[in-house]
Amino acid sequence: MTDRPPLFVMTPLASETIEQLEQRFTVHRGGGPEDTRAIVAGGASVIDGAMIEALPQLEIIAINGVGYDGIDLEAARARGIRVTTTPDVLTDDVADQAIALMLAVQRRIAANDRIVRDGGWMVPPGRQASGCRIGIFGLGRIGRAIARRAEPFAAELLYTARHAKPDLPWRFLPDIRALAAASDVLILSAPGGEETQHIVGAEVLAELGPDGVLVNVARGSLVDEAALITALAEGHIAGAGLDVFENEPDVPRALRHMDHVVLAPHQGSATTAGRAAMAKLVLANLDAHFARKPLPTPLV
Numbered sequence: 001m002t003d004r005p006p007l008f009v010m011t012p013l014a015s016e017t018i019e020q021l022e023q024r025f026t027v028h029r030g031g032g033p034e035d036t037r038a039i040v041a042g043g044a045s046v047i048d049g050a051m052i053e054a055l056p057q058l059e060i061i062a063i064n065g066v067g068y069d070g071i072d073l074e075a076a077r078a079r080g081i082r083v084t085t086t087p088d089v090l091t092d093d094v095a096d097q098a099i100a101l102m103l104a105v106q107r108r109i110a111a112n113d114r115i116v117r118d119g120g121w122m123v124p125p126g127r128q129a130s131g132c133r134i135g136i137f138g139l140g141r142i143g144r145a146i147a148r149r150a151e152p153f154a155a156e157l158l159y160t161a162r163h164a165k166p167d168l169p170w171r172f173l174p175d176i177r178a179l180a181a182a183s184d185v186l187i188l189s190a191p192g193g194e195e196t197q198h199i200v201g202a203e204v205l206a207e208l209g210p211d212g213v214l215v216n217v218a219r220g221s222l223v224d225e226a227a228l229i230t231a232l233a234e235g236h237i238a239g240a241g242l243d244v245f246e247n248e249p250d251v252p253r254a255l256r257h258m259d260h261v262v263l264a265p266h267q268g269s270a271t272t273a274g275r276a277a278m279a280k281l282v283l284a285n286l287d288a289h290f291a292r293k294p295l296p297t298p299l300v
Ligand code: 8YV
Pocket: 011, 012, 041, 042, 043, 044, 064, 065, 066, 067, 068, 090, 266, 267, 268, 269, 270
């Protein structure tokens, strides 16, 4: 028992994953003891400098996801704490979710489902999903996977990223305002953090315009949620498909009452197979670390 290193689990995991962790570690949930040597975090978990300081034995943070905007990487680096993520295995699932939300908003899938369940049949028509201009903000692994899926729907595919990617056939625009102005659908797939905090506010939404749809599978922090609610309520944009929110799991009441909005509880990577692959990678990183072997997917 005592030779099993203390591990703190900060994110919901499948019971099989917890069982596998329990074979290797003394697993704590709800709070890490002072002698915590490993943490399993979620992509949106917050591990700040104070927390790192309070855990002097911490050696590794294994993120069950690709986001690390809540982790103080500088503090981790300074202490020699390793940080790992689960890249690639969730790319397709998150990209699928972006396309699902885009189509669901345009074709009123969720709103119509509610009407039919209530015994209704007469509904307003949806918006054409094919032949629109689709703009993708953030062209990392997930952004590219979204682009490949969106291409058949798009009259034109555009993107904004830190740099133009001349090897790709899509049109680069240097900033998100220009991207929103040129797009009918704006899909967010960039990391969270200071650089992208509230990058979508009233001005970008005004550029997207009354026929424009916003899809967010990235982080809630990218969007000024109050500005989004105003834009949706006043018809400055046509609709939104949201998998992520500013203060999860709180979803503003106003959004919950809008038929032109489709909501999901941060489900981008949540498929049975995808989550199993993520868990496998989390375990592989932890096993490698405690066996003093090279980490499969290190970030730090
Ligand atoms: C997960 C995520 O839902 O990868 C990320 O950054 O936000 C999602 O894939 C999350 O990490 C689950 O804990």
